[in-house]
Amino acid sequence: MSDQSFPITPGGLTRLRASLKRIKQVDRPQNVKDIEEALEHGDLKENAEYHAAKEAQAKIDARSKYLEHRIAKAVVIDPTKINSDTIAFGATVSLCDNDTDKHETYILVGEDETEVSDGKISISAPLARALLGKEEGDEVIVSLPRGQRDLEILKIEYKPIL
Secondary structure, eight states: OOOOEEOOOOOHHHHHHHHHHHHHIIHHHHHHHHHHHHHHHGGGGGHHHHHHHHHHHHHHHHHHHHHHHHHTTTTEGGGGGGOOOOTTTOOOOEEEEEETTOEEEEEOOOGGBBGGGTTEEESSSSSHHHHHTBBBOOOOEETTEEEEEEEEEEEEEEOOOO
């Protein structure tokens, strides 16, 4: 894994820690029980439960290592402490699509916090990268996989991210 640090909001770090805690206290112990149970069934060669439990163990261990790495390399940025007129990590940005007159709001968060259905987009997403450094009133033309979009920045806020 990389030695690179990762921006994350305080809430995002809390969720990563909770996920790791669940893996260590719930998922992993249950997996150990599943493996022990499967071993009691005998012949490992044709023991589907054993193979499934071992596969689950590998996934649990990989996820645990990933979370430990991300937590160790996290750089916590609290949007409520940012006072800026330009768009940066943690910004809540209200936009107007100039072609459709549709209004949208996005929150620029870390990769592990991305939840598009909640309007949370990764700071490394093409739209977020196009918005970085822009101010209210700026027009941004961004090329996305589904086509080019002409957007106007209506409002930039730095507030708590739930």
